[in-house]
Amino acid sequence: MLFLQAAEARHAIAQTFAVINYSPTPLAQRAIAKGVMRDLQARRLRPNVPVPSRWNPLKFVRLMRTETGSLSAAVAALLYDGAWTSSGGSFRLAEQLGVSIPELCETALRQRGQLRYLEIGAGWAGMRSPLSNGMIPRDAGGLAQRYKQELGETVHLHLTNLTPWHEHLPDGVTEHSHVTAAGLTALESQGVARRSVDFIYSQAAAYFETDHVSFVCAACRLLAPGGAMIFNHRPAIAEEIDAIMADHGVRCAGRVDLGGMNGSVAHFQRPAEKAARKTLAAYDPAFRRAAAR
Ligand SMILES: C[S@@+](CC[C@H](N)C(=O)[O-])C[C@H]1O[C@@H](n2cnc3c(N)ncnc32)[C@H](O)[C@@H]1O
Known part of the structure; x- marks a missing residue:
């Protein structure tokens, strides 16, 4: 399921790139694929969950079981999924x-x-x-x-x-x-x-x-x-x-x-644009005529 979702996301990203005529390098493609997997993992957690390190397997599995609602998903996360992080987004x-x-x-x-x-x-x-x-x-x-x-x-x-x-x-x-x-x-x-x-x-x-x-x-x-x-x-x-x-x-x-x-x-x-400075010519028609001659 996760792999199917990841393949769909990678395809959709490739389509975004096609619209703007952008070709990522093989290095960028690998980083994006990794980022997509991280996204799909992190999205399964509530925001700002303090995920314990996998070096503490009991704590890790307990938390993952609570978050994902499944013991097998929690064990798979411990064994195969690499580091998990929870996203919140803040200033x-x-x-x-x-x-x-x-x-x-x-x-x-x-x-x-x-x-x-x-x-x-x-x-x-x-x-x-x-x-x-x-x-x-x-x-x-x-x-x-x-x-x-x-x-x-x-x-x-x-x-x-x-x-x-x-x-x-x-x-x-x-x-x-x-x-x-x-x-x-x-x-x-x-x-x-x-x-x-x-x-x-x-x-x-x-x-x-x-x-x-x-x-x-x-x-x-x-x-x-x-x-x-x-x-x-x-x-x-x-x-x-x-x-x-x-x-x-x-x-x-x-x-x-x-x-x-x-x-x-x-x-x-980025500096603000200066208000267009009007010269005297812009105000005085006689001045404008003289400048045009
Ligand atoms: C670790 S989360 C951080 C989320 C949030 N900004 C926060 O502070 O909690 C990483 C975010 O970066 C995005 N991301 C990963 N690689 C990216 C890239 N190359 N360009 C833009 N966004 C990327 C993911 O989609 C995800 O939303």
């Missing part, structure tokens, strides 16, 4: 960088009259059980609650995943499944215009992208003037990422090395 990495995503969202909404938020590799993204700190959202699910009235009108949330995670989402929240970070350009044919996204976030997801060049270029195409992006990446590619961003007019506003599997978390900004 934890941005918080570690000292950036408040809720504040960035409020500012975008106030200044531009609309907010388009994109989370890459969102998993559950808190849509099942939103996290909040009092009234302050701590995940995309929290944003959906905060902007309940505006969703689908002035606020749009987009979540990408390698496989479909969500069956029901409110209007204004769209899951783009079978989309990888390198294949983000596919969103342009799924209702997300170029230079329209105010905030792009990815926690423990774009990190796994092997083609970071395509990812960064595609993300820059989607990012709106005045928009921001936060994601974690392998520390070794920091300089290259900064150089590609700079080519697109996007600059690094901060980075922190968290070490281990979190790598480095970086914050990027």
